[in-house]
Amino acid sequence: MDRIAPWLQTNWDRRAAGNFIGGGTGGGLAIFAAASELAGGNPQPLAYVLAALFIAVGLSLVWIEIGRPWRFLHVFFNPHTSWMTREGLVALPLLVALASAAWYGGAALASVSALLALVFVYCQARILRGSQGIPAWREPMIVPLIMATGLAEGAGVLLALAFIAGVAPGGFVLILALLALLARWIAWTAYRRSLARRGAPTAARKALQAIHLPLLVFFTIAPVALIAAALGFAGYAGPLALLAGLLGLAGGWLIKDTIVMRAAFNQGFAVPHMPRLNPVSGDAGIRQGWS
Amino acid sequence: MTRWVMVADLKRCVGCQTCTAACKQANATPPGVQWRRVLDMEEGEYPDVRRVFVPVGCMHCADPPCMTVCPSTATRRRPDGIVTIDYDLCIGCSYCAVACPYQARHKTDRASFAYGGGPSQAEQKRFDGRRLAVATKCTFCVDRIDAGTAKGLTPGVDPEATPACVNSCIAAALHFGDIEQPASNVSRLLAENRNFRMHENLGTGPGFYYLWE
Numbered sequence: 001m002d003r004i005a006p007w008l009q010t011n012w013d014r015r016a017a018g019n020f021i022g023g024g025t026g027g028g029l030a031i032f033a034a035a036s037e038l039a040g041g042n043p044q045p046l047a048y049v050l051a052a053l054f055i056a057v058g059l060s061l062v063w064i065e066i067g068r069p070w071r072f073l074h075v076f077f078n079p080h081t082s083w084m085t086r087e088g089l090v091a092l093p094l095l096v097a098l099a100s101a102a103w104y105g106g107a108a109l110a111s112v113s114a115l116l117a118l119v120f121v122y123c124q125a126r127i128l129r130g131s132q133g134i135p136a137w138r139e140p141m142i143v144p145l146i147m148a149t150g151l152a153e154g155a156g157v158l159l160a161l162a163f164i165a166g167v168a169p170g171g172f173v174l175i176l177a178l179l180a181l182l183a184r185w186i187a188w189t190a191y192r193r194s195l196a197r198r199g200a201p202t203a204a205r206k207a208l209q210a211i212h213l214p215l216l217v218f219f220t221i222a223p224v225a226l227i228a229a230a231l232g233f234a235g236y237a238g239p240l241a242l243l244a245g246l247l248g249l250a251g252g253w254l255i256k257d258t259i260v261m262r263a264a265f266n267q268g269f270a271v272p273h274m275p276r277l278n279p280v281s282g283d284a285g286i287r288q289g290w291s
Numbered sequence: 292m293t294r295w296v297m298v299a300d301l302k303r304c305v306g307c308q309t310c311t312a313a314c315k316q317a318n319a320t321p322p323g324v325q326w327r328r329v330l331d332m333e334e335g336e337y338p339d340v341r342r343v344f345v346p347v348g349c350m351h352c353a354d355p356p357c358m359t360v361c362p363s364t365a366t367r368r369r370p371d372g373i374v375t376i377d378y379d380l381c382i383g384c385s386y387c388a389v390a391c392p393y394q395a396r397h398k399t400d401r402a403s404f405a406y407g408g409g410p411s412q413a414e415q416k417r418f419d420g421r422r423l424a425v426a427t428k429c430t431f432c433v434d435r436i437d438a439g440t441a442k443g444l445t446p447g448v449d450p451e452a453t454p455a456c457v458n459s460c461i462a463a464a465l466h467f468g469d470i471e472q473p474a475s476n477v478s479r480l481l482a483e484n485r486n487f488r489m490h491e492n493l494g495t496g497p498g499f500y501y502l503w504e
Contacts, residue, residue: 002330011385011398067383067398067424074363074382084362084386131389132356132493267392269330272487273503274343275301283503286334286343 005289006201006268009134015065017260020124021153021253022058023087024146026051027121028154030098032176034114036158038107039172047161048102048113051154052095055120059091083130087123094120121150128259136204136263141191145255148187151180153252156223159245162238169241171231177241178227181248185220188255201265202291208263211254219251265289294372295431295446296470296498297457298477299346300484303464306331306344313459314348317432319417322405324397326429327456345501346456346465349374349395349429350489353496357387357396357426365426372498373431381425388426392490393497396428431467432456447476470498 033047063069078085094116101109125146131137155177162169192208226244230237270287306329314320314327330345351374358366358374365381368374388396402423404410410418432454439445439452446452447468457465468477477500480486485504488497 002328002332004330004332009389011388062384065384067385067400068381071363071380071382074365074380075384076362077364077380078362081359082362082386084360084384088362127360127386130356130360131386132495133389133392133394137389264389266389266394267490267493269332269345269347269394270489271301271332271343271345271501271503272491273485274341275502276504277302286332286341288334 004269004286006203006265009264009266012260013065014261015061017257018061019058020146020256020260022054022061023124024121024150024252024256025153025157025249026054026058027117028150028152029054029157030117030154031114031151032154032158032173034110035176036170036173037110041170041173042167043105045102045105047158048098050157050161051117052098055091056095083123083126087120087127090116090120090123121147133266134264135200135267136195136208136259136265139191139195139198141187141194145187145191148180148184149252149255152184152248155180156245156249156252159241163242168234168237174227174231174241177244177248178224181220181224184252188215199290201268201289203289204263204265205291207258211258215251215254219247219254223247292370292471293469294471294498295436295467296372296477296500297431298466298480298500298502300464300502301343301345302502303462304329304344304346305462307461309459309461310346310456310465313455317455319414321399321403324399324427347393350393350495350497350499351431352498354494356390356495360386360390362386373433375430375433376426376428378421378425383424383426385426392493392495396426398424398426400424
């Protein structure tokens with residue numbers, strides 16, 4: 001029998017997932033580092049360096065996945081319609097801005113880095129949205145989900161960095177991190193609801209359902225509670241924020257790995273009508289593996 | 292204007308896969324890669340079973356998502372509706388493959404041959420290294436169409452200018468022609484038979500029609 005019902009795509013593997021993870025984490029980190037600095041916090045050169053590293057590693061993973069890596073310059077040929085081209089075009093100035101923000105410091109460079117990072121994460125979200133062949137990716141609500149996930153990941157790394165640096169995270173950063181986690185949960189819920197409304201391969205919905213409860217309990221409620229505790233008990237703010245940050249980060253990576261690797265079922269094949277071979281034969285079509 | 296389309300009569304297709312074999316022969320695709328294939332779709336349980344054979348491949352969409360996403364502009368759509376890939380531009384990122392709702396795109400990273408390690412004489416002669424590690428798909432046998440029309444032949448009518456799969460069909464289930472010409476074979480078939488296009492709700496405007504009644 002031929003494969004008719006949707007099956008898991010094999011064109012993009014974990015290297016592609018790594019790009020979305022690295023890009024989102026790096027982009028979110030750049031945004032949070034800039035927000036913290038602009039709100040009066042200490043300059044965050046290490047955060048900018050780390051953000052650039054996350055993004056560069058993600059892009060490198062894609063580079064080693066493409067079939068003709070030495071033609072990489074061709075990726076810039078279609079800014080008119082391709083979000084992959086746009087991602088590449090934003091990546092270059094973003095990396096320069098991050099390096100400059102780390103080296104020179106200053107509100108202007110921090111702001112530029114944050115803005116470019118926001119556009120970069122948006123491009124990544126639109127790359128998935130443009131994948132018409134994968135119902136779980138083309139869902140419009142994937143854009144806010146990927147954006148919110150990137151922000152929550154970035155917040156998580158920033159909280160971890162504060163602990164490593166021996167600095168208690170400021171209340172402003174903690175509240176922003178808490179808001180990012182809540183935004184991610186809202187976006188996740190809206191994404192799943194919209195996917196259910198539009199219809200999706202049953203297997204894709206099962207893959208998403210499988211992480212729903214762990215995402216809620218371990219990667220949303222737990223870090224939110226830890227941040228609330230950090231806000232209430234300043235003496236333990238560092239370790240509490242570290243744990244919250246790591247959980248927030250892991251939740252984001254889990255979402256992306258699930259969406260890119262385990263929920264990426266294709267459209268499959270379907271016919272809306274069967275051939276009518278005689279006047280009494282029915283014509284109801286065949287569509288398998290959808291709900 | 293010309294818009295080349297393919298029409299498959301589901302009442303006629305017997306699932307013999309001759310079109311699949313003809314495509315492989317004409318286009319020298321490697322093992323595991325079938326630009327034209329016929330699905331054997333079955334549903335139900337004995338004795339209430341329904342079965343249909345459905346030829347599939349690149350649908351040469353009017354609004355091809357593979358072209359929109361392509362970062363290198365390797366995928367293009369000609370004025371006559373044929374969607375092409377420039378193997379020298381393609382970077383093999385497979386974005387087109389995940390954008391295609393018809394699973395029509397293939398990428399093979401290494402050369403492979405039908406009988407193990409080395410190529411047969413025929414495979415050696417027709418091997419095209421440009422197709423390695425880039426996206427490939429059905430071209431509607433664009434070379435035959437272009438060469439045929441240059442000679443004044445009519446694709447879909449004159450075999451020399453017609454895609455190999457259509458020429459080979461033993462049941463006259465596959466047809467090819469210009470949908471913009473009201474008197475063309477495909478226009479007449481579509482006017483006389485009820486038809487659909489696969490995944491039409493996605494808005495890609497496939498250039499592949501199925502007759503069902």
